[in-house]
Amino acid sequence: MREPTYFVLASLLDGPLHGYAIIQRTGELSGGRVRLATGTLYTALDRLTAEGHVELVREEIVNGRVRRSYGLTPPGAGALRAEAARMAEAARLVTDRGRALQVGGGARKASPA
Amino acid sequence: MTPLERRCRWLLRAYPAWYRRDRAGEMLGTLLEASGPGQSWPSLRDARALVTGGLRVRGWTWSLSMLWVVAGIVGTGYDFYITTKPFTWADVSLGIEGWSADPVAVQIAVVLATVGSLTLPIPLLIAGFVRFRGWRPRNLLRIAAWAGAWIAGFALVYQAEVWGDYPAKCPAIGGPENCPAIGSPAVVSWGELGICAAWLVLGAVMTWILAGPAHRSDVPDTSSRLPSAKGSRLPPGTDDVQA
Numbered sequence: 001m002r003e004p005t006y007f008v009l010a011s012l013l014d015g016p017l018h019g020y021a022i023i024q025r026t027g028e029l030s031g032g033r034v035r036l037a038t039g040t041l042y043t044a045l046d047r048l049t050a051e052g053h054v055e056l057v058r059e060e061i062v063n064g065r066v067r068r069s070y071g072l073t074p075p076g077a078g079a080l081r082a083e084a085a086r087m088a089e090a091a092r093l094v095t096d097r098g099r100a101l102q103v104g105g106g107a108r109k110a111s112p113a
Numbered sequence: 114m115t116p117l118e119r120r121c122r123w124l125l126r127a128y129p130a131w132y133r134r135d136r137a138g139e140m141l142g143t144l145l146e147a148s149g150p151g152q153s154w155p156s157l158r159d160a161r162a163l164v165t166g167g168l169r170v171r172g173w174t175w176s177l178s179m180l181w182v183v184a185g186i187v188g189t190g191y192d193f194y195i196t197t198k199p200f201t202w203a204d205v206s207l208g209i210e211g212w213s214a215d216p217v218a219v220q221i222a223v224v225l226a227t228v229g230s231l232t233l234p235i236p237l238l239i240a241g242f243v244r245f246r247g248w249r250p251r252n253l254l255r256i257a258a259w260a261g262a263w264i265a266g267f268a269l270v271y272q273a274e275v276w277g278d279y280p281a282k283c284p285a286i287g288g289p290e291n292c293p294a295i296g297s298p299a300v301v302s303w304g305e306l307g308i309c310a311a312w313l314v315l316g317a318v319m320t321w322i323l324a325g326p327a328h329r330s331d332v333p334d335t336s337s338r339l340p341s342a343k344g345s346r347l348p349p350g351t352d353d354v355q356a
Contacts, residue, residue, distance in 0.1 A: 018143075019139065019140070019142070019143035019146075020142075020143045020146040020147055023143070023147055035158075037156075037158045037159045037161070037162030037163075038140055038143045038144045038147060038159055038162065038163070039140075039159065039161075039162030039163040039164075039165065039166035039167075040162045040166065041143070042136060042139075042140055042143075042166065043162075043166045043169060043170075046170075062142065063142065065138040065139065065141060065142040066138045066139050066142070067139065067142055068139055
């Protein structure tokens with residue numbers, strides 16, 4: 001799962017959002033790292049809707065234009081959780097080894113003394 | 114309508130009409146909300162994403178087709194360009210009109226257009242049929258149109274060979290003395306003009322054939338998937354940028 005897709009799904013964890021709100025929320029969640037362009041967002045929404053990860057939940061007219069809100073489906077929430085677990089596992093691999101290296105490095109430094 | 118809205122609507126035309134009918138109003142609203150106050154042009158990032166998103170929705174077959182059409186237009190434009198100057202014996206020997214005296218940029222464009230014109234047709238023909246795979250009744254008309262467009266295309270190529278007698282008037286062997294037309298500008302015949310016009314029409318027809326969604330699942334018919342919205346469907350054309 002690509003990072004923008006991950007953050008789009010994560011932005012819907014707290015409830016359905018419309019397009020612009022998704023853009024804002026992904027920016028907040030990623031600390032400003034993921035800045036979705038409108039075209040990119042709707043490409044992702046089309047794909048996620050086709051995959052059954054996202055669904056349309058509300059449709060309203062604002063300023064004469066349709067505004068649709070999208071929500072996370074149970075399979076979408078599952079895919080997001082699986083991706084989060086995969087990333088946590090990948091991160092743990094490095095952080096644990098980093099800790100071991102720190103301990104090992106400390107031991108090596110300590111041994112000549 | 115603000116200048117920003119007008120420019121965003123123009124950019125949304127990168128998407129095919131069937132997609133815009135459902136999505137354009139929603140995307141336009143998001144684009145305008147995401148724009149800063151006083152902004153009159155969409156950002157470069159948004160423009161790029163809209164164009165690439167539109168091309169993605171149209172599919173690579175459409176892009177391939179457009180590439181071929183552009184190659185044809187460049188070739189046709191070149192045919193008109195060379196009629197403005199006399200051709201030489203070197204052109205006749207090479208078989209590429211006006212080549213020897215052309216600027217490098219024109220030579221490169223002609224070579225690219227020629228390579229595109231020659232290499233794209235067969236992959237494009239196959240890609241078109243692959244796009245309409247399934248042989249379902251709703252695709253039969255487009256498959257027939259696709260086959261018809263190609264038959265018309267081959268007929269045009271044949272006619273171009275018959276009518277496009279520049280520089281075929283001069284035999285490639287025998288020397289300049291057998292080619293009295295050397296030193297005089299070539300002339301585009303009425304038949305060639307007709308062929309050029311027919312090519313443009315054919316390109317438009319092919320683009321139209323490929324512009325439709327290949328599968329029903331491609332159409333983001335979001336409103337029909339909204340369970341509670343059946344009684345409150347939007348009026349037709351509410352959000353269509355074509356309007």
